[in-house]
Amino acid sequence: MTGRGVLIGNADCEAGVAVVQAIAREGARLCLHGGSAASLAPAREAAAAAGCAAPELYFGMGAREAVAAAQAGGPVHVAISVLPPLPAGRLSGLADGDAALRSGWTHVTASAELFQAALPAMTKRGEGRLIFVGPVEAKAMTGRDADVERAVGIGVLGMMKALSGEVGPHAVTCNSLLWDSLPIGEGRVRILDGLGAGAAYFASPLSEFLTGLVIAVDEGRQGGVF
Amino acid sequence: MDLGITGRVAVVSGGSKGQGLATAQVLLGEGCKVLIAARTPETLEEARAQLAAAAPGRVAAVAADMTDAGEVARVVAAARRQFGPVDIAVSNVIGHTIDPDEAGVHAGYFGDTPTREYAKEFKQLLLSSWWLAREVIPDMKARRWGRILNIASGSAREPQWEIPHILPNTVRPAVAALHRGLAEELSPFGITVNNMLTGPVATQRNIDYYTWLARERGVSFDEMISTTYARLPLRRPGKPEDMGHAIAFLCSEQARAISGQCMSVVGGRLRHVY
Numbered sequence: 001m002t003g004r005g006v007l008i009g010n011a012d013c014e015a016g017v018a019v020v021q022a023i024a025r026e027g028a029r030l031c032l033h034g035g036s037a038a039s040l041a042p043a044r045e046a047a048a049a050a051g052c053a054a055p056e057l058y059f060g061m062g063a064r065e066a067v068a069a070a071q072a073g074g075p076v077h078v079a080i081s082v083l084p085p086l087p088a089g090r091l092s093g094l095a096d097g098d099a100a101l102r103s104g105w106t107h108v109t110a111s112a113e114l115f116q117a118a119l120p121a122m123t124k125r126g127e128g129r130l131i132f133v134g135p136v137e138a139k140a141m142t143g144r145d146a147d148v149e150r151a152v153g154i155g156v157l158g159m160m161k162a163l164s165g166e167v168g169p170h171a172v173t174c175n176s177l178l179w180d181s182l183p184i185g186e187g188r189v190r191i192l193d194g195l196g197a198g199a200a201y202f203a204s205p206l207s208e209f210l211t212g213l214v215i216a217v218d219e220g221r222q223g224g225v226f
Numbered sequence: 227m228d229l230g231i232t233g234r235v236a237v238v239s240g241g242s243k244g245q246g247l248a249t250a251q252v253l254l255g256e257g258c259k260v261l262i263a264a265r266t267p268e269t270l271e272e273a274r275a276q277l278a279a280a281a282p283g284r285v286a287a288v289a290a291d292m293t294d295a296g297e298v299a300r301v302v303a304a305a306r307r308q309f310g311p312v313d314i315a316v317s318n319v320i321g322h323t324i325d326p327d328e329a330g331v332h333a334g335y336f337g338d339t340p341t342r343e344y345a346k347e348f349k350q351l352l353l354s355s356w357w358l359a360r361e362v363i364p365d366m367k368a369r370r371w372g373r374i375l376n377i378a379s380g381s382a383r384e385p386q387w388e389i390p391h392i393l394p395n396t397v398r399p400a401v402a403a404l405h406r407g408l409a410e411e412l413s414p415f416g417i418t419v420n421n422m423l424t425g426p427v428a429t430q431r432n433i434d435y436y437t438w439l440a441r442e443r444g445v446s447f448d449e450m451i452s453t454t455y456a457r458l459p460l461r462r463p464g465k466p467e468d469m470g471h472a473i474a475f476l477c478s479e480q481a482r483a484i485s486g487q488c489m490s491v492v493g494g495r496l497r498h499v500y
C-alpha cells in the first residue's frame with residue numbers, strides 16, 4: 001500500500017475516520033474529502049496518529065472536483081465512498097419522509113460521481129479499487145430503524161455489483177463493507193477497527209481477485225446465511 | 227499489512243496441495259505455527275519439507291483422513307502437543323473425486339447420481355468441517371480467541387447447473403448454514419467463523435476437472451477454459467495465493483468483527499448483489 005493514492009469520500013463521519021486510520025497505517029498517500037476543514041479535523045488527527053502526518057484535505061467542493069484535485073498530485077489507485085449517517089427512523093414516522101429520501105439519495109449520486117471521476121485513470125492504468133462503506137441495514141433488518149440509510153445503501157450496493165461486471169476486465173475491483181452501528185463501547189471499537197481493516201484489505205494489492213463482494217462487519221450478529 | 231497473528235497455531239486440512247498448501251504458506255509468512263494434514267503421506271512429506279525450508283521449526287504434518295472423526299481428533303491433539311492449543315482451524319476437505327484419466331468426475335447431474343453419493347459428499351464436506359470445529363472450539367473458548375474457516379465453493383451460493391455439480395450444489399449450502407450458526411453462537415467468545423467460496427482458481431484439481439469436462443464436451447482444453455474465464459468479470463483464473471491471502475485476512479486479529487460471512491474469491495462470477 002505504500003505510496004498508493006487513496007481518496008476517501010465523507011472521511012469526516014465516524015466510519016470515515018475508522019477507514020482513514022486503518023489506511024494511514026499502511027503508508028498510503030491519503031486524500032480526504034469532506035464538508036469543511038473543521039469537520040475533517042478528527043480524520044486528520046486519526047491519520048496523524050497512525051503515521052500519516054499530512055493527509056491532503058479536500059472540502060468545499062463536490063466529489064468530481066475532489067478527485068481531479070487529488071489526481072493533480074498523483075494517481076488515485078483507490079476510491080472509497082463512505083455513507084454518512086442519514087435521518088434515522090421509519091419513513092412513516094419522519095416528519096417529511098419524502099424529503100429525507102430525496103436528500104438521502106443524493107449520496108447515491110455522490111458515490112457515483114466519485115467513482116465515475118476516478119475510473120478513467122484506473123481503467124487506463126489497468127488497475128484500481130472502488131470501495132463502498134455503508135450500514136449493515138442495507139443487507140439485514142436490525143434493531144435500528146434506518147429506512148433511509150437502507151434504501152440508499154442498497155442502491156449503492158446494486159450499483160457496485162453492476163459496476164464490478166463492467167470494470168472487471170480492466171482489473172478494477174468493486175467491493176462493499178457494511179458496518180453495524182448498534183453496539184456501543186468496546187463492541188463499537190471492535191467493529192470500527194474491523195471496518196477499517198476490511199477497507200485496507202480491499203484497497204490492497206492482496207485482494208486483486210476479489211470483486212463484487214458485500215461483507216458485513218457486525219461480529220456475526222445480523223443477516224442470514226448469505 | 228500486519229495481520230497480528232504471529233505465533234498463532236493453525237491447522238490446515240488438505241494442506242499438501244493447491245489452496246490448502248497456499249494457505250499454509252501465507253499463514254507461515256504471517257508468523258503462525260502450522261500443522262498440515264492430508265491423506266497421502268508422500269505428498270504430505272513433500273509439502274512439509276517445502277514449507278519447513280522457509281519456516282524451520284514452525285511446520286508439522288500429520289497424515290490423516292479428515293473425513294473420519296477419530297482422525298480429526300488425532301490431528302488436533304498432535305497440533306496441541308507440538309505447538310499448543312489451536313487458534314486457527316482451516317477446513318479444506320474436498321468432496322467428489324476428480325480423475326480425468328480413469329474414474330472421471332463423480333459430481334454428477336441429478337438424474338445420474340446414485341443416492342449413496344449424497345451421503346458420501348455430506349460426510350466429506352459437512353461432517354468433516356463440523357468435526358474439526360468441534361475439536362478446536364473448547365480451547366478457543368477457554369482462550370477467548372479463535373478463527374474457524376471453511377474453504378467452500380461458489381456453488382454454496384449459486385448452484386452451477388451448466389456443469390455436473392449436483393453434489394456440491396446440494397451440500398455446500400448446508401456447510402455455509404452450519405458455519406453461519408456457529409458464528410452466532412461463538413461470537414461472544416471472540417471466535418469468528420467464516421466461509422471462503424472458491425471457484426475458478428488454477429489448482430491442479432481444477433485443471434483436472436476442466437480437462438475431463440473438455441473431453442466430455444468434445445472441445446479442446448484451451449477452448450474450455452477460455453470460455454470459462456470469459457464469463458468472469460476479471461477475465462482470468464485466481465491463483466491459490468489469492469485464496470491464501472483472503473484466508474489469512476479473515477484469520478487475522480484485525481478481522482475480529484467479521485464473522486458469519488461467505489467471502490467469494492471467484493473473480494466476480496457470482497451475480498447476486500449480496
